[in-house]
Amino acid sequence: MMNEKVLLVYWCLVYLWVYLPFILYLYYPSIIIFVNLILLSSLIFATILMLRYFSSKFKVNALSLIGLEYKDALHSIRLLMLFGFLKIGSIFAAIYWNAVGGLPSWLFYFPRPIIPIVAIIRWLLFGTLTFSILMAFSIEILDLYGKLNKKNILLIFLGLCALYNAPLSYFLYGKLITVSFFGELIDIVMLGIALLLYLKLRNAIGIILVYTFIYEGPVNQAILYGWGLTAYIIYASIWIALAIISLASLLKKKFHTK
Numbered sequence: 100m101m102n103e104k105v106l107l108v109y110w111c112l113v114y115l116w117v118y119l120p121f122i123l124y125l126y127y128p129s130i131i132i133f134v135n136l137i138l139l140s141s142l143i144f145a146t147i148l149m150l151r152y153f154s155s156k157f158k159v160n161a162l163s164l165i166g167l168e169y170k171d172a173l174h175s176i177r178l179l180m181l182f183g184f185l186k187i188g189s190i191f192a193a194i195y196w197n198a199v200g201g202l203p204s205w206l207f208y209f210p211r212p213i214i215p216i217v218a219i220i221r222w223l224l225f226g227t228l229t230f231s232i233l234m235a236f237s238i239e240i241l242d243l244y245g246k247l248n249k250k251n252i253l254l255i256f257l258g259l260c261a262l263y264n265a266p267l268s269y270f271l272y273g274k275l276i277t278v279s280f281f282g283e284l285i286d287i288v289m290l291g292i293a294l295l296l297y298l299k300l301r302n303a304i305g306i307i308l309v310y311t312f313i314y315e316g317p318v319n320q321a322i323l324y325g326w327g328l329t330a331y332i333i334y335a336s337i338w339i340a341l342a343i344i345s346l347a348s349l350l351k352k353k354f355h356t357k
Contacts, residue, residue, distance in 0.1 A: 103244040106237055109145060110258055113233060116142055121268045146232055157243050166235030166303030177349065179296070179305035182313050183342030186335035193323055193331050200316020202324060211325050218321035219311065226307040226315075230293055234259060235303045252294070259290045289314060313338060 116138040123131045154161040162168045189199045202214075209217050237255050241247040261267055263286055264278045275283060293306050300306075311318055323331040 103240055103246055105149065106240055109149065110233070110237075112138070112142055112145060113228075114262060117262055117265055118267065121265060121271055125271065149236075153240060153243070159243075164236055164239045165231045166239070166297060166301065166306075167231055168302065169304075171300075171302040172304040175300045175302035175305035176308065177305075177345050178300065179309045180338075180341045180345035181349075182309045183338035183340075183345070185313055186338045186342075189319060190332055190335045193328060193335070197323070197328070198320065199323055199331070200318075200320035202317055202320050206317070206321060214325040215318075215322045218318045222315045222318050223307070223311045226310040227303075229259065229263065230297065230306045230310065231303045233262075234294060235297055238297065239301075252298070256291060256294055259294070260287050263290060 116135070119138065120131050120135055123134060150161045150164060153159075153164055160168055163171075192199050202218075206214050206218060234255060238247060238252075241251050264275070264283055266275060266283055268277070269275055278286065289310075293310070296306055297303060319331070322334055326334075
């Protein structure tokens, strides 16, 4: 029978999927893709199996176990759309410096017009893995077993920090190869904020959207590079408009409750 301890095995599988390619790159680079596909398939199978088991055992919606239940999404999205005001600064950065983030080299293998689409899909999937399948799932399962305490919340946070950007690869290569040290610190703060927000909202949809479209520099830079300045200003303006609507809605609700 499965219990909350199976989460540890699940996290080990994710760590294996993230870090094994870094090891293989040093010794057996020719089999990286093959091994990665096997691990990814195993991860998908394990996720489906665990969702089916725990949703059946506790009689809950499987989507609620990964923070993606639609009925609770509206409040989460409405509140987190306030982060859209950050796009005001990105518009100025795009106009004066023509840069709002960095682009990884692998994106340039794609035709320029579809680079934004590839970037959005990539970081949307990674955001779902990080904040839904790992963070939200762990929190919900521990909560169902009555073990969502400060110690386990800290362990989830530390687990995410050691996974995001694969910082432990430093011990293999002698340097951070996916992000700068300053960038790693910023991401750690982001992970902490996302964790606290999820504990408050218990829905990951808004967190994933903000992470993908507002926080991630490569997605924003991909839109600027692939579709041009005008398209980026329109894109950023949409998020600013959503932030204004969200703020107005929250203020209206606050005054009506008085």
